[in-house]
Amino acid sequence: MTRAVPTVFQPAGSAEPVRRALEQLDRVILGKPGQVRLAVACLLARGHLLIEDQPGVGKTTLAHALARTLGLGFRRVQFTSDLLPADLLGVSIWDAGAGVFRYHPGPIFSEVLLADEINRATPRTQGALLEAMEERTVSEGGVTRPLPDPFFVIATQNPAAFVGTSPLPEAQLDRFLLTVTLGYPDPRAERTLLETGGRGGAVRDLPAVLDAQALLAAQREVDAVHAAPALLDYLQLLARASREHPALVAGLSPRALLALLAAARAWAFLAGRSMALPEDVQAVFPALAAHRLPLRDPGARIGDVTARILAETPIP
Known part of the structure; x- marks a missing residue:
């Protein structure tokens, strides 16, 4: 008799501290629970996060709050042309x-590195991150x-239309597991910001809900989340759909599929499950594919294309 795969975590382990971390982050990054969840999933999957948006919508606040909540060392580098x-x-x-x-280490030797406005730096400096992001070495x-x-x-990353930006090459973009866009807050969240005068001081005073060792334990639990053969079939179908889509220059690479599987496992973990489901893949797919799928028509919207791929790809 085949033993059933459990689908719900027991209360012990790292799931409960991670849940408390999400709740704390939601109290700081108002009205953006989906983006906060993607950011935490990205870290649990051992990936890196790209936040694309205009200045002033909370990108730096999210990075700092995430580091404080998880008890990690944090360094910020302003990427400028020089x-x-x-x-x-x-x-x-x-x-x-x-x-x-004698070697004097740079700010990259930090548990959380905020590369602020990365597309304002030259390609040479952008490329200096490649080894660190892929091999975890310098x-x-x-x-x-x-x-x-x-x-x-x-x-x-600032919008491409902003003055002084240099587009990230495809090889650099591929090192980021997920991309999120914060956007403007909803009216209720914006009103709270106005009434409280912002949350800058609150971020500095945030207590650590986890520490590095607890986070590493959570990452190991994410690695153990079960992926059934049918789920792997679904990943391959999505890859084929992206590679054959007429609106795209190129589809998802094998490395992108591995990244999609890791992100889906992290999303399942956040949902309290020890088995990844197609809904986990669908939840992270737009954020994973947005920066990896080049469009033939610059005027097209990648969100529309990824939504069509998900809608038209059958679940095995």
Whole structure:
């Protein structure tokens, strides 16, 4: 007799602290529960997050609140046109007294790195993040150094029409697991912001609900979320639909499919389940595909295309 796969977590473990973290973040990032949930799922899946939006809608607040709530070290780097790779990765400086080069680590050696307005920096500086985001290491002066674990990059990106922006290359975009857009707050949330004068002080005073070790334990639980063969069939059908879609230049790569599976597992974990379902895949698919699927018509909307792919792809 085949043993049934459990679909609900027991109260023990990391699920309850993560639930409390979500509740705390929702009290700071008002009216954006879906985006907050995607951000936490991205971290649980060991990915990196890209936030695309105009200034002033809470991108930095979300990054800082996430780091404070999860008890992680946080560094912010303002990406400007004169930022050099060494400003981010660190540099070796000659120590005349000791007669050796000493490495001075850059701000990338942090558990949470906020790359603010990443598309204002030059491609050379943007590219300095590639090894760190993929391999979780930094190579400098012939030495490869590991980054902290966990390591989470949150990058904010201004709209392409803004002055002084450089588009991220496809290889850089592919290193981000999910993309979210915060948008304007709804009238009720905006009124609360006006009445309270904003939440800047509240973010600085947020208590840590988890710590690094608890987060790593939660990530291991996410890795253990079951994915049935039928779910893998569904992922492959979605990939085929994206590769054959007439509105797209290219479809999802095998690496993107692995990322989609990881994100779906994290979403299932947040729902309190130990088995990923098609609804988990559907919940994260738009945020995963938005920055990976190039459009043939620049005037088309990627959201419309991803919605059509989900609607037209049958669930096995």
